[in-house]
Amino acid sequence: MRGVTVDALQDRQQLVSASRVVVKIGSSSLTGPDGRLAPERLNALVDVLAARRAAGGQVVLVSSGAIAAGLGPLGLAARPRDLATQQAAASVGQGLLVAHYTAAFARYGLQVGQVLLTADDTVRRVHYRNAHRALTRLLDLGIVPVINENDAVATDEIRFGDNDRLAALVSHLVHADALLLLSDVDSLYTGPPSRDGSRRIASVVHAQDLEGIDVASRGSAVGTGGMVTKLESVAIATQSGVPVVLTSAAQAAQALDGQDVGTWFTATGRRTSIRRLWLAHAANTRGRLVLDAGAVRAVLERGTSLLPAGVTGVEGAFEAGDPVELVGPDGHLVARGLVSYDADEVPPLLGRSTSELRASLGPGYDRELVHRDDLVLVRRRR
Known part of the structure; x- marks a missing residue:
């Protein structure tokens, strides 16, 4: 494992100079202790992304939170376990989530466009072309695409499983220069961050750098992922030529500025076909x-x-x-x-x-x- 070196800090400058960045934020980073959408957290993220836009960069936002946003209106105390209720919560919550993003970005004179995807949209040739064309046109028009998995119609057979993996595939879909994964954990550690002796990993260059790392703990009560799914998503992105920074939502601005926060994952491969990428990493x-x-x-x-x-x-x-x-x-x-x-x-x-x-x-x-x-x-x- 690598610590902070001159090379690692220079690597992070790729994020500073990236003209197109995909940013993914998880449900736990957008919700309060009660599991409901916390507008102040969403607004804080939008402040950071709007600053990136003002600096001339393009941003594609992959946002979880639809199901979490639907919990309160439906009177649910926690994320439902059955698929039908998850779909109902997503149907109610997605509109609320996008309404908050619309209002938050409007403070900076920016418009958002909602894009809901399923796995077919990244592998079926016609769907892929349509999704790529739509997202490219939104970016050309100065719109901020807000992407989520289409939870209201997704089934166990076609779901990505979590938005971390979706974000990695979207990075490939839109030809992104970098991917920023935001979570409630500020970095990758050698073990659970709460465990004595766990150390932050500043940079990962090779797969061997992850040997012996304990990432078995589950994600939050309102999310679907954990560190395991985040590392799987990192592999999808880096093996297709997209570098990744994994950090907390609170450190998003510092990460985009190339500062030494979170964990930097160096791109290890070259761009490949989306179909092969999906088959290798995301196909059920x-x-x-x-x-x-x-x-x-x-x-x-x-x-x-x-x-x-x-x-x-x-x-x-x-x-x-x-x-x-x-x-x-x-x-x-x-x-x-x-x-x-x-x-x-x-x-x-x-x-x-x-x-x-x-x-x-x-x-x-x-x-x-x-x-x-x-x-x-x-x-x-x-």
């Missing part, structure tokens, strides 16, 4: 395809598509276009991909060559099970 798979040893080598070493001849088993209930896991004979995960067939269509195809399938079933059945353009490796080449 619907089933598994079991590969023989030859198919594993072909996928890992030659980067080929997955053909029926190399598959020995199928598990799960999926439809064509759903994400599935590709596992080796030992059951270890090899890759994830978008399958080209429904689950009940696959068993008759297994172990058969494309020429054999074409002859016996017709030309429509000689296509790949998973095309290489819709496949991302999880186990790397040796």
Whole structure:
């Protein structure tokens, strides 16, 4: 793990010079002890973001808080556990949340535009293009996009799981220069911040820097995430070329000024396709395809598509276009991909060559099970 060095402070200047920044804030940072939306906290965040806009930068805000904002009007004492009530709370609360943001930004002569997304909007080609086009146009018009997951219609199968992951995917979607994750924790620590001996981690450059870190504690009572999901989101962003600062909402201004607050995560990869990024980090798979040893080598070493001849088993209930896991004979995960067939269509195809399938079933059945353009490796080449 790294402490504060000259290089680390220079790295943080990327946030100062970033022309487009995605800022994510969690429910716990926007609510009071009673779990209801606290307008003074929201206004404090807007003050910081408006200053960034005044300095010439573009800001995309990913804001949690819709469900939390709906608790009071619905008379709920805590975040509901069942999906239907969560959807109802989000439906009531989202309007209240955006109304507060509209009024807060209007103090600075700025307009906001509400954008609600689901997972499909970052992976389905048409949805992705529409979302990218809409967000780009909002920014060109000087509007501050306020993004949230579409909780009112989301289901367990399509949810991102939390807005940390959504923010990382949005960073890729809008070609952001940096991502600022704001939480009720001011930094990443070697253990729970309340534990004696836990130390702040100022900078993370390599995955090895996180070895031995205890991040198992859950998030707040009104949020869905914790440090585990934040680090997963950091991986999504940094591996696609977007540096990240993780800190508290109270230190947002200092972070944007490049000061030594929170934890800086250096970008480790290059921009990749949103589909591959989603498959690698955010897809909830619907089933598994079991590969023989030859198919594993072909996928890992030659980067080929997955053909029926190399598959020995199928598990799960999926439809064509759903994400599935590709596992080796030992059951270890090899890759994830978008399958080209429904689950009940696959068993008759297994172990058969494309020429054999074409002859016996017709030309429509000689296509790949998973095309290489819709496949991302999880186990790397040796």
